[in-house]
Amino acid sequence: MSRASDAPAAPVPDAGRGSFLAAYGIWIALAIVIAALPHIFSSGLALSMMSVMGTMIVFALSYNMLLGQTGLLSFGHAVFFGLGGFFAVHLMNALSGGEAPMPLIAFPLVGALAGLVFGIVVGAVATRRAGTAFAMITLGIGELVASSALILRSFFGGEEGISTDRTDLIQPFGLTFGPQIEVYYLIGAWCFVSMAAMYALTRTPFGRICNAVRENPERARFIGYNTQTVRFIAFSLSGLFAGIAGALAAINFEIMNSAQLGAAESGSVILMTYIGGIGNFAGPVIGAILVTYLQFTLSDITDVWQLYFGLLFIAVVMFAPNGIAGLLTLQEPLIRAGNLGRVSLYYPLAVVPALVALAGFSLMVEMTYRLSVGGSEMSFLYVPLNARAPLPWLAAIVLLGGGGWLFLRGARKVGQVYGDAVQEGLRR
Amino acid sequence: MTKKLALAAAALSILGLSAMPAAAEGTLKLAYVDPLSGGGASIGQIGLNQLRFIAERINAKGGVNGEKLEVVPFDNEVNPQKSLVQVQKAIDQGIRIIIQGNGSSVAVAIEDFLRKYNERNPDKNVIHLNYAAIDPILTNEKCSYWHFAWDAAVNIKLEALTNYLKGQKDLKKVYLIDQDYSFGHSVADTAVKMLKEKRPDVQIVGNEFHPLVKVTDFSPYVAKIKASGADTVITGNWGQDLALLIKAAADAGLKVKWYTFYAGGAGGPTAVKQAGLADQVFQITEGINNIDYKPAQETIRAYMEAYPKEPVYYPRLFNLTGMLFEAIEEAKSDDPAKFAPKLEGMKYKTFSSGDEGFMRADDHQFFQPLYISTLEPVDTKTEFDEENTGWGWKEVAQVPVKDTITETTCKMKRPK
Amino acid sequence: MFEIVFISTLNGILYGMLLFLMASGLTVIFSMMGVLNFAHAGFYMLGAFFGFEISRRVGFWPGLVIAPLLVGLIGMAVERYGLRRVHRHGHVAELLFTFGLTYVIQQAVEMVWGKLPVDYEVPRSLDFPAFTVFGTEYPAFKMFELLISVAIFLVLLLVIKRTRIGLVVQAALSHPGMVAMLGHNVDRVFMLVFGVGVALAAVAGVIAGPALVTQSNMAGLLGPILFVVVVVGGLGSLGGAFIASLLIGLLQTFAVASNASLADLFGSSASAGALQTYLSDIWNVTVAQVAPILPYLLLVLILIFRPRGLMGTRET
Structure with missing residues (x-):
């Protein structure tokens, strides 16, 4: 801190x-x-x-x-x-x-x-x-x-x-x-x-x-x-x-x-x-x-x-x-070591699955909300769908579960790469 | 870093804006600025449902002046400053008709904002159609040419209510209990004044104020009412403050008549039913669902097919939109500067009963017959219940338009 | 006069015990874990809605048992996967975590049950006036509230002061290392304590739900009154919370019964000028008018003059 x-x-x-x-x-x-x-x-x-x-x-x-x-x-x-x-x-x-x-x-x-x-x-x-x-x-x-x-x-x-x-x-x-x-x-x-x-x-x-x-x-x-x-x-x-x-x-x-x-x-x-x-x-x-x-x-x-x-x-x-500023300052040692470019290539490994999981999660939230206010027709990210049908729910679960699993793996990898890079920077 | 983020955020804001479809040719957009999240959202959502229902029906018939209607919701969380940004957002999207209701605080802020905006942009006027804010200030001290009100203001409702009470012989002792903020005070002050004029024999045995939505236990207040020997309570309370008050009164076995503004408001019918106070709680509104008037009943049934959980809650939204569309068609223009004059003085057969009301040009207040109604289990004569309670409103009396007229101090500044 | 005093006392005690019922879980969690659970009112609301949902299917009484259990489980999960993680960032982070939780619970409830109040009814078996004093009825359900509240107080007191579990829990806060050394799983103790505290909130919800209004904004509308109870009583003191509840209940009830204002005390203000309009607002406010905000004044005064609260043993 x-x-x-x-x-x-x-x-x-x-x-x-x-x-x-x-x-x-x-x-x-x-x-x-x-x-x-x-x-x-x-x-x-x-x-x-x-x-x-x-x-x-x-x-x-x-x-x-x-x-x-x-x-x-x-x-x-x-x-x-x-x-x-x-x-x-x-x-x-x-x-x-x-x-x-x-x-x-x-x-x-x-x-x-x-x-x-x-x-x-x-x-x-x-x-x-x-x-x-x-x-x-x-x-x-x-x-x-x-x-x-x-x-x-x-x-x-x-x-x-x-x-x-x-x-x-x-x-x-x-x-x-x-x-x-x-x-x-x-x-x-x-x-x-x-x-x-x-x-x-x-x-x-x-x-x-x-x-x-x-x-x-x-x-x-x-x-x-x-x-x-x-x-x-x-x-x-x-x-x-x-x-x-x-x-x-x-x-x-x-x-x-x-x-x-x-x-x-x-x-x-x-x-x-x-x-x-x-x-x-x-x-x-x-x-x-x-x-x-x-x-x-x-x-x-x-x-x-x-x-x-x-x-x-x-x-x-x-x-x-x-906070967000804290995440940004985490990049500072990388910039100083000059390997931000290389490390940031790995970020999508965590970010993309996270976004997928987020999409799955918010799809669930939005469908639940739709059902609670009445009606079932809705659109999510411009895709029209029916909140009562099983398919969107299945899709949401797959997105959330798959995205979450990939995110955990990706995040671990990113963490490793980040840690190595910082270590490397320190050694130099 | 700050700079980059500021840029990125601002860039996003523009992206966010341009992602919205530009006003397509041949659509008439209505901005609906009301609470859609947070505490006030329950009623805001109902208003939006009704407005959408109306728009769909009009569109099915070919729209207004050949233009299709589109209702664009803006969430204001009943916060005046947020509302102003939302209004600005609506204006940026090319919307020039703002429909708003909940919260006199919001209404005053928008009325003020649009007064200045219309002065500063005389060639691009924006109009404010208010369907629920009833602080008299809106059509008196602060009245504006660009503001029209469809719900009866506090003083009008009390004028009607006291005119009705004039004939109630069993009325002897009245207790007033209100929330301690400007609305509660204007209810109390006006009620005291009018009762003194019209029923000097009636004793006002209490005039109580309590902080807004801070009271969990109303039993001490009920004890006071009981001790005063009142037979009638008049209250402007709404929401939790009304529900808890009525339930506490029923718990203590207090037997009085309740004249309320908002017993029909969200949660009111549920509380009255839970308290078991059949035929003891009255409200004064511009209409109820159980009035024997065919066109209204048919519309309500159609509405409940689309939104099964609720009957019509805001008859005045039908009046508002009906008059708006009539004015637009008469003016052959959806420019507020052109159709606003048509609204002034317009006569209109109200949604609930078909009786005629009129939009007074002096202060842009709509005058209409008002109804005193009471809540009781639905029977053969009443069809619609409220909030799935099995209880519905039954008409007790109609106060004709002439008995609702009050004076206004408005000095309307009209654009040249 | 006697009538007013008697009725006010009775109402004050009833309201005070309702407050204690709501605040007991909060004070349990604080005294055992040192965490001020901002989301307490949220769990209380969850209890009310779970109670409502169960009561309309299988009845009120099963709800009184099942709803707190469910909410307690949710609470344990929150502790295990959320709170424990932020614990190492200190108390401010914990407070902020539960603060964020209030938003989430509120929205989740709104999503599932909508924004309108639900029809959560008093059970038939308790829906009758228990007795009548001076023409005022007192419903049996309120007596039931009182009973549960006192029972919770006594049971908690016994468990904390007289049982081994209570000793271990208390020691876990002050000497976590030592307790772990003695073979107790400190983490699990904390998880259980949080679960119990939250379940108590849910009990309050199940009982207060039918008596008050069960709606998605009930947590927000309850406001910070429960914190007042806990802080005035002395952070972490169960007995203090009990006394503070009664004190606040009585204070508020008697204040409502009084119509005195500054103008009554000192005569109407004579000063002229622009200030007068502002002053007249304050001058003419009656005690009854401000009764429900007096507890907040009490809170500020207590913290100034007796920072550890009525019965607190330590300063935060």
Whole structure:
């Protein structure tokens, strides 16, 4: 874990001019990508989805400050996301008509402040404990806030929530923020800044102490750190960035609703962060992008998408505890040894049977679902079939069983080849 | 690495989009944005089934204006922000008619979103047809030209209900119990106001709120109702909150009349039957299956052939689609900008009884006769049961359209 | 007055015991294995649906035995092939594993039984009022619930404190190496404990199913209340969970009976300005209105002021 927890390509800023590109190249590239994306994907949906992704990247990264960096499992992180958004919306409404010199682009600061303040308040209580007790406190606080949100209707707007008009503020440089593209760039900019800030934070001594508290609180205490204070600071800062994300969501949708600070939203950020990988800075970013994408598209393909989602999550917890980013960092020693190309030739041995088994499994799931909602005619991967007939079931069993068996064999082989290659790389 | 993945994911998203068939010539697509997964999915699925049934029947007759109908479902998990992305998705696919119902939170979000969208895209309007969200705010403070509502709003239902209760002489003490959120409060506030006006002699002996879907044990609430000596309970509760309340009341042997909004909602009939409260639970709706009106009964039978597990649950979806198709045919166009004016003020014979209702132009609220009905074991006069319980709704009274009219504060902004 | 107090106490005890019935398995698993099973409510739901399915074929009573056995077997399989694997990644991974399981169970139930509530009925033999107090009937089925709940408590207490099995299980958590040395299969002990805990959840499901609503979202709607019971009682303490259940049951029931609000206590708020609208929300909320969320407040307060819970022996 400890190795993978270091962020990729650790830049060393104090090396000479030549390594400037090595140190900051990835950030420059990131900025270019953020700027260029809308020119590649310009449809309305792509823009809204990328806006949501940007928001979720900040949210997931802020969550990982707790789970990944400090080892704190929180079940109530959406509280800060939601409160950040609500405060931003309220201020936008209060300043509507452009009465105050505060342009839209500054509003994530409101979310940040709200997130920080509530992070401090809640953190003072919650971070007195770690581990399971901490998880339970956050669960309780999340439940408390979500339930209260429906009761305190003036502030949270009841069922309808609070809506706002983002264009109704002062508009310097003629930026109305009416068109989605302008909002995308606003979110992109904030996402970039937040990412950089959170990354920088992991490089500071404080970030390192957080890691120490995660790995071995006793030893951290021994060398003179108050683990509770460390947890508290991490928690507050994480609230700050969650608040930024909430404000970005508020700007994007122009509406905040009590659903945004509930258990479902908190659960969703856990899924994102963990599936992406908590041991790596890029993990939550990958997770946020992937999970957001799946959330919006999987539901078009299947009604039981949440089942696949849950299974994906369990699979990651069981087999790839460092998430997708962890799987990617596994390739690093191969790249260094220069034999990734050769080893990756073996990957299809495991991947193809896995896909076959997956197809068999989801065929079973879909047929079961079809039978339970009534009717039997359906189509799977564009193949029409009858869920009551024995043949598709037989096919599903064969696919699942055969694919599974081949996968186990293939995976063993791949594991061997991988291990040998890494050994070989080390010997060199 | 981040960059690569972002690219790959974005590329996928485009692939995902282009994999969807582009709108074929001669199809009219209707987006159905409702919960299809998660807690609210049971009712969302029923609505989708009904809509598909309607579309198939219309297509069998040659479609609307020669165009075939296609219902495209979008799962919103009753989450306002998710709904907006789904609406955006629908718009990207060239769909310009959004049908949505469950959750006033979602309805308000979509109404707001489309108001802005239509302002910003005046040549490409999108219309929002709401079949179930009944927060009065939708047709009052927030009313929008691009939003039409087919279910009677809370205040309209209560206007009708209190007009019916005006004549109920055995009504003396009323207890109100509602979920503690905006809908529950608007039920309670309106009921108190209207009862005071129409039946000043009736005592309101309790006005209780409890948190939304957090209560497992309703016996303490039932004890309170019992202690108050109420003979009638009015509640806007739905889902588990209604089922558990009614079962707890039956367990404690509480004998009152229940006037509800959602006893017919998913799980309601099952709970009422389990509680054994025949003829004690009432609902107010725009129609029930057991009304002696031939065309409706035939359609319901046909529907149950296609979907054997359930009778018609949303008569208003028939009203909605019927009026929509009539407006499109009249306007000879499926462009919302052209057919929306035809909907305004349209008169329509409702699905359940054939009595006439009308779409008020001032606030785009459909007014229709409403029915007070009660649940009891089906007998010779009633044909359809609910949720396979063997119990079905029986008409108690029809509240004519004129007794359902309420005022609106809507100042409709029409496009120029 | 006496009437209200009496009825509230009775209702509170009944509700508290229902909570204990639901939470007993959770606390068993936590005290023996140190795993907080997030999917507990999911297994409870499985129990309800299995109970429903069996009861409509062969009757309620066989269901009460068979459903927990089946669910227990599923639980053992989950432990053997899932939980054991993540065990070495620590408690956070275990918690996350069971968290993911909640999604899967919920979806699986939805796929098989659909999304609408099923008609799971109280057995005929218990479908009558047991007694009537102050004009309020108390159904026999609720008394049965109470009985089972108390029985489970006593049996568990006996098994854990007084039998050899209980000793071995307890030792397996704190000194797994030593227990293995003495010739016990620690893995199998854990598997059995998980199976039993999950089977207890299923018993609760079979019994609560007919009394409440048996629907695919019942696990989600139950919410984290069971964690409140277990944490307030003191993580891993059976007696604590028992007392916490009663406490929460009574707290909630008496709160519902009260109509006091801050406005009653301090008079209506006099402050003017924009804040007032926000404040008036808080000011006018009655105790009854927030009764069902009081347990969560209790949870937070307990964790601040008495972190090991009412009767816990260790701090997490």
